[in-house]
Amino acid sequence: TQLLEQSPQFLSIQEGENLTVYCNSSSVFSSLQWYRQEPGEGPVLLVTVVTGGEVKKLKRLTFQFGDARKDSSLHITAAQTGDTGLYLCAGLNAGNMLTFGGGTRLMVKP
Amino acid sequence: DTAVSQTPKYLVTQMGNDKSIKCEQNLGHDTMYWYKQDSKKFLKIMFSYNNKELIINETVPNRFSPKSPDKAHLNLHINSLELGDSAVYFCASSRGPSGSDTQYFGPGTRLTVL
Structure with a gap:
């Protein structure tokens, strides 16, 4: 079973702070996706990273795929209250299925 | 317009009952999925259908039966x-x-079994 572990599980910060959340596995994935899920809603895809070492930016969010394609990180610069939510990573395995991590619950306080 | 919709939003029922959850997408997609998210927020795939045909069944108990009347x-x-x-x-x-x-997700159906 391929497992994706996300850390931290919970993160509470003040508006304006920077933060990094991690997604780690012992397995190699062909690609890795990051989602954000708000209460009462389904996950929404933020980005897909495919190449080892790839870095993608989405406004204040920076996503990196590890060189070995086993891990990924999401860095948020100058967090805003609108960034509050559950951040999920999901790896695409050789069986063409997505394996999701347990998520990082982020709360950004004003 | 809602892309992927589910009904009901909440479902509270007694142990032993039989219930159904409905899903509709208006995106013209060929493939649909059911996922289960537990209390620890792990999202696990249950089933996947492509053009009304089952393509993924992830060791889900037989008590769960998906049905795809159309795409x-x-x-x-x-x-x-x-x-x-x-x-x-x-x-x-x-x-x-x-x-x-x-993948585009619906808003979810919270099922509570008492």
């Missing part, structure tokens, strides 16, 4: 509900069955 609908029927079935169930759809195709 735009994927319903989930659950027999003999158990306490452990309590979770949020998400329907999703994608253009095709490739894992690299973006």
Whole structure:
């Protein structure tokens, strides 16, 4: 079973702070996706990273795929209250299925 | 317009009952999915259908039976509900069955079994 572990599980910060959340596995994935899920809603895809070492930016969010394609990180610069939510990573395995991590619950306080 | 919709939003029922959750997508996608999200927020795939044909069945108990009457609908029927079935169930759809195709999720159905 391929497992994706996300850390931290919970993160509470003040508006304006920077933060990094991690997604780690012992397995190699062909690609890795990051989602954000708000209460009462389904996950929404933020980005897909495919190449080892790839870095993608989405406004204040920076996503990196590890060189070995086993891990990924999401860095948020100058967090805003609108960034509050559950951040999920999901790896695409050789069986063409997505394996999701347990998520990082982020709360950004004003 | 809602892309992927599910009904009901909330479902509270007694152990042993049979219930159904409905899902519809208006994106013209060929592939639809059911996921289960437990209390620890782990999202696990249950089923995937492509053009009304089952392509993924992830060791889900036989009490769960998906049905796809057409490409735009994927319903989930659950027999003999158990306490452990309590979770949020998400329907999703994608253009095709490739894992690299973006999946669009519905708002979820929170099932509580008493």
